[in-house]
Amino acid sequence: MKPPLTDLPIPTADKGFYSGFSVNVTVVSKIIISVLVVWCIFWPVQAGATLGAWNSVILNNFAAWYIWVVALFVIVCLGLAAWPPGGRILLGKPGDRPEFSNFSWFSMMFGAGIGVGMLTWAVAEPVAHFQNNPSVIQGLTTGGSADNIRTAYVWSFLHWGVGAWACYAIIGLALAFFAYRRGLPLTIRSALTPLFGKALSGTLGHIIDIVAVVATILGVAQTLGFGVDQFVAGLTRIGIGGLVHPDGATDAAGASIAGSVNFIGIIVALAFIMGASTLSALSGVGKGIKWLSNINMVLSIVLLGFFILFGATWFGATALVVGLFDYLLALPYLSFNVYRSDGVEGSEAFLLAQWQGWWPVFYWAWWIAFAPFVGLFLARISKGRTIREFVLGAMLVPGLMCCVWFSWAGGTAIDLELNGGASGVIFDAANGDKIFAMTEFMLAPIAQALAWGMAVLIVVLLMTFLVTSADSAVLIVNTINAAGDEGPKARPHILFWGAALALVVGGLLLSGGTSAIQTAMVIGALPFSLVMVLMCFALIKAIYNDVRREAKGVPTTYDEIAGEATT
Template identity: 85%
Template sequence: MKPPLTDLPIKTADSGFYGGFSVNVTVVSKIIISVLVVWCIFWPVQAGAVLGTWNAAILNNFAAWYIWVVAFFVIVCLGLAIWPTAGRLNLGQDGETPEFSNFSWFSMMFGAGIGVGMLTWAVAEPVAHFKNNPAVIQGVNTALGADNVREAYVWSFLHWGLGAWACYAIAGLALAFFSYRRGLPLTIRSALTPLFGKALSGTLGHIIDIVAVVATILGVAQTLGFGVEQFVAGLTRIGFNGLATADGSATTFGIVVALLVIMGASTLSALSGVGKGIKWLSNINMVLSILLLGFFIIFGATFFGATAFLVGIWDYITALPFLSFNVYTSDGVEGSEAFKLAQWQGWWPVFYWAWWIAFAPFVGLFLARISRGRTIREFVLGAMIVPSLMCFVWFAWAGGTAVDLELNGDANGVILDAANGDKIFAMTTFMLEPISQVLSWLMAVMIVVLLMTFLVTSADSAVLIVNTINAAGDEGPKARPHILFWGGALALVVGGLLISGGTSAIQTAMVIGALPFSIVMVLMCLALIKAIYNDGRRQAVGVPTTHTEIAAVTPAE
């Protein structure tokens, strides 16, 4: 048994505009994103039509791939935690201890992995599934009926539970293992060294990192796209008129205003690095999140939410084996039950699995950075179970309050009829306006500020992480022009796709962009299993397995 590979040179420019960056990765990534932006802004109708056609083709041909590949990630994560050889390995040097406390670690994981999603979907998704899901389509349950509440929570928990966090955990685990145990660059290609070796220093490695950059930009664009629509809805609620149409969707002017505010703040934050500004924003974020969740638990549907949480977890766990592998196949007859089931699965599970996969390079790299010194077992269980439970708490009490208000007839469609991004505002307004219009307005302001902090931290982190991948894993200071480019590019991708087809266009682009990266993630799983198996064999015969051990026994040149 030879020692593992601990040196993967990646060529970067020595000086000039691209000094410190891999020119191949950076330039090609910029060209791909620039072409997408120009296409969507200058030819929006054609872009919308073509993206729609591609989306239909992917749903027809790759829906099963997305469903099954995420099930594979869950199995691999749990298998690594159970496997004795893997579970006890340190994601760092042997004996190294974690940098962050468990509380800080969980808080940062939740903020990075979910962030703004809770403000839109914790209310909107249970309500959407309460109205329609496969059981309703098949005539088993009644839309908006009491018999449909449990089914609504099964699907909500499925989309934000173990499957989502397994995608993040695989990426984070692979990056941490190969960067901190092997001493390889903190970039996506390093995670595939057991399969491709030093070939990853060249074109193959460049392609993998480019795929990761494009997937990250499209995944974060999806998050920002929903956030922009919700931000505009919130601004309209607190008195800024002219930003949304009568049906609540953002106007082009509203999109531009929201993006200027959000991306302007996040680019300034990225330019300053992770300094006082971003820490200050994160602290505000945490306090406001606790206040908002506390409001729903205390003044919302307290008992209904508790029941939804406990019963929902049981229903989710018992349904998980079937839901993880079941694929609905369309018969091609529009309006038929089979067609509706396949269409629904494309709208929800397939969309979510693509979103989490596209988001995985971003969240995975972040998880790797904050998890050094933890064991694989600790990482897998901590990164999958605790954040999933936090999501379930939000869905149970924030979404449960909305479902309860609609179920008992009090809301009378006020929440149901609101746009997804506006549902949380519609619900808090309904709850507080009869008591005090000032309280209602202040709650809307608080949600807008919380939304702003989530969006700014997500966009800021995405820009810094894209530059880390482009700089061959170097986490040091990045050149100002490149930060400005990616900040502007992210804003233009979101704006261009929203203008060419609304959030559905962003959804389509992201589903397409996630497809090649899903293949990279499968290879990550295989590489990680191979590396851990071989490390067990190495340790049995006394061959070093970490880069410091290898350096200690290698004679100086």
């Protein structure tokens, strides 16, 4: 057997404004994002209508694709970790050791990978599924009743469990493998070298990296869009007014928009979030991002501890244990099941297919669009770990942490509504406001100051999650544009992508709220999902061949190959 490919030259500019960057990838990515921003800001109605039409086409024709590819990612990740010779392979050269402690490693994974969305949906999603899910549609359980609690948690755990983290892990594993064992550039195209070889130095590789950059911006925009809604809800709760539409406000079509974020709220939230994240990005991974990640992990533990100790303690514990049992039993079926519409609006088949488009398909698209950013970030912080350690640490531990959050945060909300006399205070609040409504209901009767203080803590935690996600995304986009160079990037490019991300979120919010961001993200995730499928086969081929090479004494890492060539 021959040694593997350890050289993938990617042309970069050697002088000028784009010095050190791949001009083809950087310029085309900037043009695509700029066109999207201009379209959404200056023609918001047309943009919203067009995005909605495209979204319908994708959901009608590619729902099964999204469901099945995520199942593939789970199988590949667990299979590689369980395979004895493959799982022992080090993501690096012999003797490499992890750069970050386990606590910082978990903190950065959790903060960048899922923190913002989890803070919104840990309460909102169990509540939503408690009120409606496929079992309710089929008449097997009753929405809003105790017999629907277990089903609600099955779907919540499905969306935030191993499937979500498998999307991240497959990219992180592939990039870490090829960057730190092969010495290839830390960029998306490198993960496909077993399939396409040096052809990735040219146009094919540029296209792959451009697709990854666009998917990253749209995936992070989805997270920040939810974050802006919740951040403004929190600011309103602590007494900062003028950021939401007043009672009685309507849009151009006459629909009520009372309580939703207004233009001033969008500007204030994005200016604050992106300003802080850009400053953090300028400081790099080892400083600002690491410290922010540690801070938000500590605050998360404090907030979660509050729900465990003072919320529905027994309800949450039961939801976690029983929910995990039900989830693991249902996982094989739910990973492959696709609801097919019969085309009759209002029929059971139609409603099931519609619900699956709203929830599982949306989530799988979100995780796929978010995957190039989180995956590359995971690779960046995981050098020196084995494949088995990486998969277990990057897939199972964060997934379990999400289940813990959903059990006690969402469980407290459901228990307060069923048994605590909340009487719709939590259920009727907007998704981003549910966690604030719940903590205020719990603490205001004791002392209003406590309720206000808890709202401040949640706002600070949300802020650190948002900043961690945004600044990590800016650094990752620059790494892809710089042909995998992890070193310092030119400040103007960091500032550009920070501003571009803010404008994408703002433009899409103006053209149709978070639903417009959701639609753009689902569209952007589709081409990148194909890249991820190819990445699975490339990774399996590479690891299988490395196991064979090691058995025959053929070098497998770039330093071994270089040393053999020298001798």
